[in-house]
Amino acid sequence: MISISHLSVAYGAIVALDDVSIEAPTGAITAVLGANGAGKTTLLRTISGLVKPRSGSITANGHALIGERPDTIARLGIAHVPEGRGVIAEFTVEENLRLGALGAKTNVTAGLEEQYTLFPVLKERRKQYAAQLSGGERQMLALGRAMIANPQILLLDEPSLGLAPLVTQDIMNTIKTLCANSGLTVILVEQNAKSALKISDYAAVLHVGKSIAVRPAAEVAADESLRSYYLGMAE
Amino acid sequence: MIANILTNRIVNDIAGGTAQGVIIGLVALCLVLVWRATRVLNFAQGPMAMFVTYIGMTQMDHHANFWVAAAISVAVGFIFSALTEIVIVKPLYHKAEINPIVVMVGMFTLLEAVASAVWTNIPRYPTAPFSSINFQSEGNPTGLSPLSTFQIGAALAIMTLVAILFNYTSLGLKLRASALAPEVSKLLGIRVGRLLTLGWGIAGAVGAVAGVVISLNPGGLAPNMLDAMFILGFIAAAIGGLDSPLGALVSGIVIGVVMQLINDYWNSNYADMVAVVLLVVVLMLRPQGIFTKNSTRRV
């Protein structure tokens, strides 16, 4: 359970988030939709401590997150897969995974074993540099690196960015499976609303820094009036 | 046969040049370590190393043995460099590129002035535990002395230690990650700030080794002893590519050897400029340096 209330963020004079309140229930996928520049990425960066908000509060599993350093937040069990996946290109696949385990102080050997079973393609390529992976494989690596930390909350920023539709579908299904198997709480930020809504339980829509609604995903998908706020770009 | 090789003029030049070159390479290595960790060009590398070398080596005046004095230099080098990062470099991350450069120029001026106030400009000559008389082969001198062998050995040992640390240990993995992708590393729960400080500390310790090794040369221990080495070391680091520790050491040795060959076979007046010419040529052809891999840009 992660709850964001009355969150406002500004970069100098530019307001990125304005009094946003969102609740993401435990064990469910909550999609955050919105057009480019709606503040989706800022929202995730604020949760993981990379951006200091002007006001508001964020609590995750009973911990107040505001004011904590990003690495502390990560060690509280909150994994953030940033936009562009954030894999370190100069590292091999295995080094990327090990880094995830080292940061979270979890068992490296067991974690690697687990992720290699989940993502067999990573095992195949474990000695290759991340730079040499395809887009889909990089996303797998980013997910695997996040999961090796045994997180309770997973923040995903545009996992479908730059991927072919089939690969996107594959990734989305993987996310759904991960969530179902481990009781993970997921906040999924997406421009590709259609794919996101397919696997999400709840959805919130951001429009120029304001949250419009947090409702079950199916409802949002059905609400014609909301569509204009998040469609048009990705479809 | 072997004796002929050992006392051959070119072989001697290469050996003597290598002994000079590893020192240039060590200074270059410090610069690379700091640059990789924090994207700061440490202009005060030379004076910082000089300062901690003084602190350690002057203990020999109080009857400390050479190895104890050297160990003190290295330990103080680590602490001093780490503290420098915490106190004056940290506030400048994410600021304009020139800011940390200028701060380190300030540090340069300050440390040399303080050293000269405390220890004066008169050089000191720490007694080396090795002789500087070259090994002989059938009555002829070879290009190496026990001292220069120790200097080359120390440089290679440090290089190996650094390579093992960075490439084969978990700490090394975290250090590299913090340097390459600080934000991602933070998101993975890594205490990046602490690791950057550690990176500076390691560079400081390597710098102290360079300082100790240099202080055994005829120039001895003096406030300005690393100024020229800094310039040559910087050139070596730029030629090798500021991201490549191996490149730093290799280009350091190449510069040392080429200078020595020019001294012997051409004219020593040209040797001073060879490093500059090499730098200009390399930067014109490969602005990122020779050893930096182009393919592995961050994505």
Next chain:
Amino acid sequence: MKHMNMRRRLAALSATTLTLGLVASGASVLSAGASGTDGVNTSSKTISIGGTFPLSGLASAGFQDVAKAALATFDYVNSHGQVNGWSVDYKVLDDCYNLGVCGAGKNTDAQTQALVNTPVFATVGSLGTATQQGEISYLKTNNTPQLFVSSGAHYWNDPTSNPNLFGFQTNYLAEGKIFGTYISSKFKGKKVGFLGQNDDFGQDGLQGLKNGGVTPATADQLTYNSTDVVFNQGTFRTSMAKLQSDKVAVVVLDTIPQATKLALDAAKSLGFKPQFIISGVGSDPQTVNDVNEKNAITFTFFNATNSTSNKASAWNAWASKVLTAESGKTVNGVKLATFTSKSILSGNQLYGVAIAAGFIEALNKVTANGGTPTRSNFVSALTSNTLSTPAIVPLQYSSTNHQGLTGGYLVKVTATGVSTGATKAVNTTVYSVNPTTQALTTSKLTNAAVPSEFK
């Protein structure tokens, strides 16, 4: 908006341009007040002179002793009877030898201008060949005599174009000739090698050597750049290796101290043991001692300093007395060195005392019968008298010769149990080389008396 900006910028600019002037006028309180137009204050009977020396930075290690010893001597004489009632106000400014990361204000140009504008009667003893050469035309234009330049170059001896310029020490040409003469007699038929600095120091030294009858083989005439001592130390190794493989028996070094050390060290590591003959500039006992080269011959124009009693000559004893009396004092903002009865006089200290002594002698002549010093009568006093200083050859100028000292003798560096090192005479022959004709004359070493005005 744009205009507003422009206007503000303009206003700020004009304001700063104005303050530039005002600040500067205000800042004049920082500089000392002038006394007379030529540095001579007739009411207080004070003559102001100045000199630029490296008091900080790379070259300060030995050379600051020259300035401090001269300052000590003037201060001592001022408080011990003065010179016919006149006292000397010696302003020593730090020029950092234009090397090292010194502050912006510390360079020879700026400090010389500061002296001229004080104004001073003359610059006395300012140190360095390149640094002082740069000031010749400036000082000449401003009618300020440049006296006793601390450098062994021969440029200072040009009375026709620079009537107010006076050298001090025996020049490198003479030193080279003395070496050559000595080598031709003592090492007849031996192969001689040469390593010299790639400027007038090395060039004059080599020429002098040739004048003395010794011409090393072309392959054994080696040079180095002054910057090689920091940037390219390897060159000393290759030089020594070349001389070694050429089986050279005598090596003449016209090298600055750091280069001497590097060359001796390289020779030592190669097991190369020729007879070293080293220029007086680069052979202070400290340097030679550090390499433990006990056999090296060098050149000096002072009495050997071989014991803590400093009694090798009457002048050495006097210098030692002055430095002890002035030990640790602060004179004109400069803190003098600590000197006790256990200290050994260094060549640099004797040099400083000698400069001061030369000036005091000339001042004594000018003011002898109640005269007032002027620049012209001072210069004629210099050219018409033989001045006594700690140097073993007289300080003698003429209307055609502004060189100063013209000779000296050979000493060996000894390393007998004294940390600072000491020297011992090779023999008692004093050589002199006429700066105009290059003719060499010899005489016997004598212990000159200290004139009575030095109390």
Next chain:
Amino acid sequence: MSGTFKRLAWVLGGLVAAIAVASIQSGTDAANLTKAGAYCIALVGLSFLTGWSGQISIGNSGFMLVGGYSAAFWTLHHPGEPVAISMIVAIAVSAFVGLIIGMPATRLRGPYLAGMTLAFAVALPYVPQSFAVSTLGGSQGLTITPLSAPQWFFNLFDTNNTLPVVINSRFTAMVSVVIAALVLWLMSNLFTSKTGRAMRLVRDNDVAAELVGLHLGRTRAQAFVLTAALSGLAGALLVMVSGTASPSTYEFGFTFSIALLTLMVLGGIGSLSGAIIAALLGVYSLQITTWITDHTGLGPDSWVSAKLPNLAPNMENILFGILLIVTMIFAPRGIVGLATGLRQKLISVTRR
């Protein structure tokens, strides 16, 4: 403000400044001001490069050497020609060298550029010293007849009992300050011109600059050439006044490049008035530190100096080092930035 009025303000300001400078009483101050004018020109050039095009150069002493030697060389071979021509020659030659160095340099960023320019500054004094000995005078350098005050100036300012040297220094100070003011005026125009804005864009954002059609390399090279030309002018001015260009001239050594960088930062990067303040700081640093040490009990007679006799001669650098670090951390915009900040604070206080 209309163009005529603007020009008038400049002319008036310049005139007042020139008269103020020409009547300075102390010869030392006049000599210092002469230097300050030259430093100011070099500083404006460096400040423009760093503050406006975002490039770092630690090689400006090299350009000063080029300018200084060019002026001396020209004057030696064309005696009797106007000083202005020597200056123009110096500007042209150093701009050309700036172009040669600038072309590869524009491909380099940050530390690589810093390093390459530093190497240039370190290597350059070798050229006259070891390579072109016969034409450039070797380690002795070139000597020319220094700039001296014309008769009318003597007639105008020779009040009773003033040393000729002081009058001469006043003259050179006036010349130097007038040239510096001219440079400042040109640069202030450039800062607001299209080129100036282009430079700023290149500094702030490479990509944006390319998007609006700016040629990055060319813009950077232009900045480099301009910096080189100004440094060359400063070098020439120093040589014309002192009469010597030599490899050991303080302003031609790489340590002066570092000093320039230091002064620029203390004054305020990218600011014209900062350059003026920095230049004055440069020439009066010794007096300032002496004053500070004398008034803080750190002078040669203090108890600290009794323990550390070498402290006094090194005090200047200790203070400078500390000042530089503190400035960069707490006031990265230098003295000018501090002053502006203070003024804004005062204004907001009084408005309340």
